[in-house]
Amino acid sequence: MFIRDFDGLAFLTDLLCSDHALRFRKKILMLFGDLVQYDDNIFGTEPNGDKFYVRRFYSHRDDVILRLMSYTTTSDLDNMQEQQMRQLSLRILFSLH
Numbered sequence: 001m002f003i004r005d006f007d008g009l010a011f012l013t014d015l016l017c018s019d020h021a022l023r024f025r026k027k028i029l030m031l032f033g034d035l036v037q038y039d040d041n042i043f044g045t046e047p048n049g050d051k052f053y054v055r056r057f058y059s060h061r062d063d064v065i066l067r068l069m070s071y072t073t074t075s076d077l078d079n080m081q082e083q084q085m086r087q088l089s090l091r092i093l094f095s096l097h
Contacts, residue, residue, distance in 0.1 A: 055095065
């Protein structure tokens with residue numbers, strides 16, 4: 001599995017915290033949100049699996065939290081894509097809390 005065998009969460013963190021085009025950042029944030037929301041199905045179905053592996057990993061990453069906070073505070077609310085990124089960031093932050 002990409003997350004465990006190839007350190008996929010760190011790779012996704014690098015993508016999230018680097019500067020890319022707005023459309024690509026939005027797609028990364030959507031994937032990030034899905035992983036955070038459904039993390040109980042990633043390793044939770046295995047014997048001795050950690051049901052909150054993704055949430056636990058990202059809740060201790062200050063760079064991720066700061067990036068998500070910056071999306072919520074610096075988004076241009078007149079720009080629909082930035083408004084959607086703000087909404088996704090708020091959902092992720094709520095799930096990590």
